[in-house]
Amino acid sequence: MKYIIDLDGTLLNSDLANLDAVEFVKTLQESSMEFLIMTNSIKSPSLIKNRLKQVDIHVGLEQIINPIVAMNLYTEKNNYKKAYAIGSQTELDQLSIELDHEHPEIILLLDFEKNNIGYSELQKIFDWIDQGVPVVTASRSHYYLKSGKKTLDTGAFVTLLESVSDVTIEVIGKPSKEYFMAGVRKLNAQPEEVTVIGDDWRTDVLGASKAGCESILIQSGKYQAGDEVHCKDSKCVKQLMHVLKP
Numbered sequence: 001m002k003y004i005i006d007l008d009g010t011l012l013n014s015d016l017a018n019l020d021a022v023e024f025v026k027t028l029q030e031s032s033m034e035f036l037i038m039t040n041s042i043k044s045p046s047l048i049k050n051r052l053k054q055v056d057i058h059v060g061l062e063q064i065i066n067p068i069v070a071m072n073l074y075t076e077k078n079n080y081k082k083a084y085a086i087g088s089q090t091e092l093d094q095l096s097i098e099l100d101h102e103h104p105e106i107i108l109l110l111d112f113e114k115n116n117i118g119y120s121e122l123q124k125i126f127d128w129i130d131q132g133v134p135v136v137t138a139s140r141s142h143y144y145l146k147s148g149k150k151t152l153d154t155g156a157f158v159t160l161l162e163s164v165s166d167v168t169i170e171v172i173g174k175p176s177k178e179y180f181m182a183g184v185r186k187l188n189a190q191p192e193e194v195t196v197i198g199d200d201w202r203t204d205v206l207g208a209s210k211a212g213c214e215s216i217l218i219q220s221g222k223y224q225a226g227d228e229v230h231c232k233d234s235k236c237v238k239q240l241m242h243v244l245k246p
């Protein structure tokens with residue numbers, strides 16, 4: 001069995017390792033079991049690697065997948081050569097595709113912030129969509145909380161663009177099938193050979209089942225008593241080492 005393991009709430013609880021997460025990862029490594037760590041955060045894999053290192057979990061960069069890594073796999077698989085992308089510089093730096101602001105073959109929506117999006121950029125994207133240029137997004141989240149204040153997030157603009165065009169913009173982020181399939185391919189596996197472990201049934205368990213993977217819900221992080229009812233085909237465990245028990 002190969003594993004896709006969620007990051008926050010499963011391996012980490014804020015800046016601490018979750019319960020037996022250190023022992024669990026060491027056991028997988030000692031038994032040469034392959035795994036990927038998957039997150040919806042678009043912080044760079046090297047930042048995530050360092051967060052894990054702080055708690056004595058040591059993994060390679062290639063074992064971390066975020067929506068931007070998955071977008072790179074997606075553009076490579078589909079042979080796109082030039083993209084227009086919206087994101088901060090640290091996010092754009094993670095892209096492997098060449099950026100082209102004149103004649104993109106695909107539009108990548110990573111993260112909309114007040115300094116990288118305005119009327120003219122939205123109009124430009126709208127024009128390209130109208131001309132048939134495909135678009136994918138890392139998020140459909142409409143807003144997030146910034147110091148308690150609801151702040152517009154990427155998904156709000158995705159909905160705006162969809163509402164003025166006839167397209168559905170594909171998400172490459174949990175719980176999308178495409179995101180989990182990118183993980184499965186990165187593990188050189190078939191979906192049925194992969195088990196997804198996570199604390200959030202809406203993203204981890206649903207996403208795994210869309211891709212045809214098995215899943216295990218862990219009772220930490222976002223888990224709330226009773227979540228099992230949404231995961232009838234999944235095992236539910238109190239701690240990670242229980243994943244390895246028959």
Ligand SMILES: [Mg+2]
Binds near residue numbers: 222
């Ligand atoms: Mg989680």
